Amino acid sequence: MFFRIIRNDVLKSKVITLTTMIFVAAASMLVSLAAILVVNLSGALDTLMTKAETPHFMQMHSGDIDIARLGAFAEQNPNVDEYQVVEFLGMDGAEIVLGNHSLAGSVQDNGFSIQNEKFDYLLDLNGNIIQVSDGEIYVPVAYMRDNTAKVGDKAVISGEEFVVAGFLRDSTMNSSLSASKRFLVSSNDFAELKNLGSIEYLIEFRLKDFSAIGEFETAYASAGLEANGPTVTYTLFKTMNAVSDGMMIAIILLISALVVAVAFMCIRFTLLAKIEGDTREIGVMKAIGMRIFDIKKIYLVKYASIAAIGSIFGYILSLMFQDVLLENIRLYMGESENSSYANVFGMIGILLVFFAIIVYVNGVLGRFRRISAAEAIRFGASQEKKRSVKGFSLSSNRLFGTNIFLGIKDVLARKKLYATSLAVLVISAFIMIVPQNLYNTISSKNFIQYMGIGNYDLRIQTSEPNKADEIAKTIERDEDVVNYAVMTTKTFKVKSGNGSEENIKVELGDHTAFPIQYAEGRAPSRNDEIALSTINADEMGKKVGDVLTLVIQGKEQNLAITGIYSDVTNGGKTAKAVFADHSANAIWTIVCVALSDESLVASKVSQYSSIFDFAKTSDIDEFVSQTLGSTIDSIEMVSYVSVAIALLIMVLVTLLFMKLLVAKDRYSIAVMKVFGFTNSDITTQYIVRSLFVLFIGITLGTLLANTFGEMLAGMVISSFGATAFHFEVNPLKAYLFSPLLMVCAVLIATIIGTSRAGEIKISEHIKE
């Protein structure tokens, strides 16, 4: 019997059933995808880092190195399990040609290594440790993804010819956020190339127990060992590897939460309408002695069937789509060991959605108790409460046309009913606006200020500090330059609370020339002031106003912390100060240049590149797009997909809502028609209702997007180390095009949804 009741019911309301099912399927698909992605990402990441034996601590160093002293340190330190010094042969991008592509425009520090013997292995795409032969070269997987190279290509490195034998995964430098990229060549070839570039050292340690990393870092710094370069630990490697896909997962999770909410709204709305329509039947069933549970069961079984079919579809879809979304993870990290569990977790996610729906439907059906059998039989639909809104009457209305008045009046009179569709519209507006604003923010020129980079046009970086003056002098004479600043980064010792010493990289120079965004406080302006990056401030437990003790030219000096800023460069651990220092060796010097005309950037970059062949000149936009490029691209894609999803939700829900509303309002429509209202009058009224609700929805959605959405996006952005995040809104897009799109979508759906209203036969519905 159940089957027959449900089948008839479904056949009578095909559109409504189908729409509900689509939302359940979409919600299940997204939840399942999120689960599958999380499991795969964490699994693949672990697999990669385990197989490659990623170093726990890596100190990059350029300049002289005392291998014996390092060896002795490693020998004596009880935490060290293994230790090695790896040579990294840095080479100018212009000297590297892969197939037809030169890496001249690359902002990455491209360099060559040989396969390591103890750990930090470079792996092939099957996850095996690569054994490279003479004449072969293995290329970082990032260059495969952007189609720079393919297997079998000829590679020319400073005139030497190689064959691209394959691609490599590098657990330390895979991420586009990592500034360096390693190519793998054989020991013989490496020896030949060695004189053509500059050697940098990667001093790498694996510890017996990673939890001792803090202790080890302090010991390394206190020992005064080589530290002329960035320091990276295992945790940061992990974060950098996970960040791009992690962001995608975060956005999918957010959208899936919202789509689940929309699915619930749909169910609530259709169910309430159904109950209202069935009140008489429910009353009769109660009157003839059926238990509430028996009556509930009919509805529960129906929704359980819809939810089950929807969930199964959702699961199948998630299995179909997972390959597309896993592509990046698979390429960069390889197959995950626990990928077989991933589908199980996907299924668990779907079961959660399924049971949540059942519980929810059961809850909504609780109102059966309130239906009085006698009333239901006598009056049919349950008696609704007083509906008119005081002080808003047609007779006193001078503002709107009658149809507009009636539309608005209806919304105000049935707030509860419209609240459901309002909630969906708010959510859709939110889904539409947040990714768009996020994309607009991180793709804007100002966003680099959140990354610890000022707003200038190009940067010239050299690790030969004595030549910085030469650069500065040339720049000074250039008439196209409106402003420039020289920033020198040096390593200092900082005293921590318990008296031990750690290394800190401090960027010295005029920080007011190209200001960055400070999360708190301001830039340092006096000799006894310093600003810290967020990560440094967190690790040292320092706040604005605290004092930091630095060892400068052998003397301890107290510096007041004036500000804390976001930084994504150099592992996020930096500081900024203005004091003069002549002792410590500069790690690198950057000359930041602003030009009078942005169109000159390209020509200036090539001009300076040839003048300063010892330095690396890069276009700052290029720098940003190459470090953040893949993230910006994926967020741009997400923002378009979200617009499509939001519009689809709006169209479907409006369609559903209008169909139900017309069915509910048959009587009122018949009344209006008999008294001379035309079909277009009635359509106008429904459009006014839709647009009125939409208007509120857009307003609330936009407000919510710019507050709560900004907060959520801030959480995502903070994974880069950036804080104090504010949306940069493109007003044209956010306040004109998006609302226009929403209006069009809702308008079309309303017109389609109410198209049947004209067919309502007055004579059949006037007698009620």
Added chain:
Amino acid sequence: MNRIIIGDRIVKTFGEGDEQRNVLNGVSVEINEGEFVSVMGPSGSGKSTLMYALSGIDHVDDGKVLFNGKDLSTVTESELSDLRRTKMGFVFQQPTMLKNLNILDNIILPAMRSNRKNTAKIVAKARTLMKRVGIAELETRDITQVSGGQLQRAGICRALMSSPEILFGDEPTGALNSQSANEIMDIFTEINAEGTAMLLVTHDAKVAARTERILFMRDGQIVNELRLSKYDGLNFDQRIQKVASKMLEIGI
């Protein structure tokens, strides 16, 4: 005398295939200006359907309906709407009102559709009509806060807002007690005396006895007709007698 409505061999069919049946089976009828006509007949005889056909609410399947000489089958939906709003008035058995508007708003609703600039005039007219039918004090009430008789009076006010040429009533007193029904019929009689033609569909001999011409229907056809004089408040019992004996005669 001019004819407002001419129905010429009207056929109206419901259902399809084997189930198909003619609810109106070639009905011809004429209504003159200012005439007060009623239609009687058993349930399912087609009297309401006839009213819906003559007022252009339902299309006819064969034959034609002329309103002021205009063939309604050649008129667009919007023109039909305009006709209903400006030339016709309707009163139904149930108080067909919008639940979320108060009494006054329900009354002025059709008039307000296209005539927003004259709101003040429209409201004034509605108040005059409400006063006339004795519901002046109810204007801001919700429709759930007043009695059935009061609602029906409000319905009459709404029908009269456009000063129609003809007023259609489908069992207008069917849901009322006899006291209220009498009062409503008094109002109708008065309105007719002022020149508005009327067509009432009814079961009730007392209602029919107020009209000057009674059409008797059975199985989709007009089977008989009774002509009385205009009701002047006198000899009501005799009129009822005539109606009742006619009903007996034709077996309705």
